[in-house]
Amino acid sequence: MTTLVIGAHPDDEVLGVGGTIAKLAAAGEEVCVLIVTDGSSTQYPGDRVKRAQKKGELEACCRTLGVGAVVHGDLPDMQLDTVPHTKLNDFIGDHVATWRPDTIYTHYPDINRDHVRLFESTLVVARPRPGAFVRRLLAYPTPSATEWDVPLLKRPFVAxxxxxxxxxxxxxxxxxxxxxxxVRPYPHPRSAEAIRAIAAGCGVKVGLRAAEEFMLLRDTAWA
Structure with missing residues (x-):
């Protein structure tokens, strides 16, 4: 069993799916992480030191979680809407073809445009064609993006x-x-205290002490 977590930026993987990644890895399952953007070119234009720091942070995070393979792409941070749709499809598709995951976690399309573009391209790559090996497709919310969306403008995330x-x-x-x-100080969503609170809030919805929530987009495992 191989699970692929796709994120637009370094830290998306741990914010949305970190607990699930750690759980799967601890159970002996193969987990791969694909981050498609450099994560720094908009915040720190031309800063190669920050680019290297982001890459190092991603790799350290994935080691902590037990990830088996991680790829850090170099598409422009916060500018995926400038990347041709087919180029993003191909970038994701090449790694999906290499790892052949049966389960993919991708962004829920929220207020962040990179998340929207990544969601759309993942749907293309994971189409349920005859012989497709991707059997389960799920979307994850990203703290500091999904909860800041405006439900009146689009369909809200529903776990x-x-x-x-x-x-x-x-x-x-x-x-x-x-x-x-x-990482930011509490009460920012990207703080340790907030992550604990979010996990507790998800858990109490279903009788658990701590949980991560997802939207199941497709499951053909029983087809």
Whole structure:
């Protein structure tokens, strides 16, 4: 069993799916992470030091979570709407073809335009064609993006499945701490205290102490 987590920016993987990644890895399953943008070119234009720092933070985070393989792309941060749709499709598709995951987690299309473009391209790559090996497709919310969207403008995120991460929450917190460039003081959503609160809030919806929530987009595992 191979699971692929696709994110637009370094830290998306741990914010949205960190506890689930740690749980799968601890159970011996293969987990791959694909981050498609450089994560720094808009915030720090031309700063190669920051680019290298982001890459180092991503790799440290993934080691903490137990990720088996990680790729850090170089598409422009916060500018995926300037990248041809087919180019983004091909970039994702090449790695999906290499890893052949049966499950993919991708962004829910929220207020962040990079998340929207990534969601759209993932749907293209994971089309349920005859012989397709991707059997389950899920969307994850991203703290500091999804909850800041305006429901009046689009359909809001609605969770349809939950993963118990009580035993792996502290690993998620430890992995998030690898991102010196992204962690913020509480009550910002990208803080350790907020991540614990979010996990507790998700958990109490389904009788758990800590959970991550997802929207199931497609499941053909029983087809």
């Amino acid at each position: 349809t499945c939950y993963v118990d991460i009580e035993a792996h929450l502290e690993t998620k917190i430890e992995a998030l701490a690898c991102y010196d460039t992204e």
